Amino acid sequence: MISHFARSLSLAAATLMLLGCGKSATTEQNASADLVVRIGASAPLTGPQAHLGKDNENGARMAIDDANARGIDIGGRKVHFELISEDDQADPKSATIVAQKLADDKVSGVIGHMNSGTSIPAEKIYSDNGIPQISPSATAVAYTAQGFKTAFRVMANDAQQGHVLGEYAAKNLGAKNIAVIDDRTAYGQGLADEFIKAAQANGAQIVAHEYTNDKAMDFTAVLTAVKSKKPDLLFYGGMDAQGGPMAKQLKALQLDAKFMTGDGSKTPEFIKLAGAAAEGAYASLPGVPLDKMPGGKAFSGRFVAKYGPIQLYAPYCYDAVNVMIAAMQKAGSADPEKYLAALANISYDGVTARIQFDAKGDLKGGAITVYQVQHGTWQPLYTMAANSAAAH
């Protein structure tokens, strides 16, 4: 009995070994046929902006899954893409650590970071390692102004966006006395400064400029200070996690001013957080509305079915990954040295825009759309070419 048991056990072990060998043999074969290309992505996956960061990751993941499902050849070899997603906590210090890690992982390119404040310190590390970086959503002017050849973005910058918003506030909405609050991040501060320039150029007066931070929840004190200056419009430079509660507290303090903000707050989350106070708020987002883009509707349908509602930048992440892959295909190599030039000269029709880069790595052309919350959703009001906006 025992010997029988022992024999069957050894037989089983032998079978397992055989199976094991067979398996490792096939993986080796796969590995020699399939080129594995790693693409890094970085966004805040924890902290107050985690919902936006996850949205970015989902956008990138969908593009990677699509590419793997399509089956992509680069230089005659079949390629399997891998996404390495990292959490930078929207923190400039963590961003440099993440960037170093991605460089050590030998990624072929990076989609990120989400915030301007994290993209800017990280870009030197990518540049030193020769890794192309496409930020889906960093809008600060400084991001492409540092002269790194590896930095690109698929979104209009704050000079363009701030200009459109400032002009819209002063001209179209007729705001005379404007109060500004920003969150002191590279993004919030940059956008607020550009907005102020444009609003003043169009005849409006800035009656107050107050500050908060990207983790705050209570704005009653600064809003009360702002109220004493009697503004007819309040502009907020920052993300939805602050913008939403701010719009709500604005109404609660009976401060009778229009509320306007940038792309960071143009989310369904903003409307959820502000509640009824969201109604009538203005915000902008680079690009034309998604459902007006060829392929935009199909993208959002598939994305929503897979991951739920689009928060904000997922389509831009999707485009960023696809642009990178298109450049690799054109160059016939996933080697950063070889495809970087192809990326700089690419022309690709994405779901958010036709993507072409200028000499600095900024998006060429494009448009900026102003939205307003009407009946609980963001409705596009007005689209303006970013070209003319950048010309100021």
Add this chain to the structure above:
Amino acid sequence: MEILLQQIINGLVQGSIYALVALGYTMVYGILGLINFAHGEVVMVGAMLVLSSLTAMLGWGVPPVLALPISVMLAITGCMALGYGIERIAYRPLRHAPRLAPLITAIGVSIVLQNLAMMIWGRDYHSFPQLFANTTHSFGGAVINDIQIIIFVMAVAIMAGLMVVVHHTRLGRAMRAIAENQHAAQLMGVDVNRVISITFMLGSAMAAVAGLMVSANYGLAHYYMGFLLGLKAFTAAVLGGIGNLRGAMLGGLLLGLIESLGAGYIGDLSGGFFGSNYQDVFAFLVLIAVLVFRPSGLLGERLAERA
């Protein structure tokens, strides 16, 4: 003038939330000499529990008048269980370990709770349903709404209740005895473990109420909301004198006032040189100034009384 009045109201509302959370820190510190850094996370769990049960019950068609008290009770019970569990798992085994060890487990518990909450409730913000018409009252040019009045009144009532418990009941006497000398209290027949567990549960119940107040006032809940609130409340507890209940209340209200007056006036007073971005710096400057002249906080006892 109306701006000053408004800033004082802002500060008192914010301050009473700080005070309620600060009480949880100070109670535990008073008895164990331990800083329970996971306390902010208990506030967050309280807010999340209220929201989840409230949303579920409203979905089943339970009237708000009934759903609100039930979900508050649920959240209080849940947080008390959580507070008990935290003490039992993370602190009790380390009660005789060097001071640093439970401090590290406290930070560990806080991170674990944050991530668990992120897994359970997701990364999205949850909005607090508008249950009742939140009427705004204005007087002297300043405005205050029903929720804010309720927050202030409830916070004061809970603090008063806690004072009665600590100073006029058997349990309170046991708590004070343990704070003074754990071993002597044990020799006198005080069930130390039980009293410490109850202390944690009381603190957690107050945290649940604070969580409700925060999410009702700001209309939101998020898995990360406990972190900064916990830090501010801890600051308030230190400002007032950690270990001292009246100190925690005073510290909380003061911190709220300092923040709102600081943010409101710092720009005008410094001629625009300092902006409202210095509001936190301002609060911490006051804290440092207090600690330089009174190292044990405004109402704190001399440290020699402890240890």
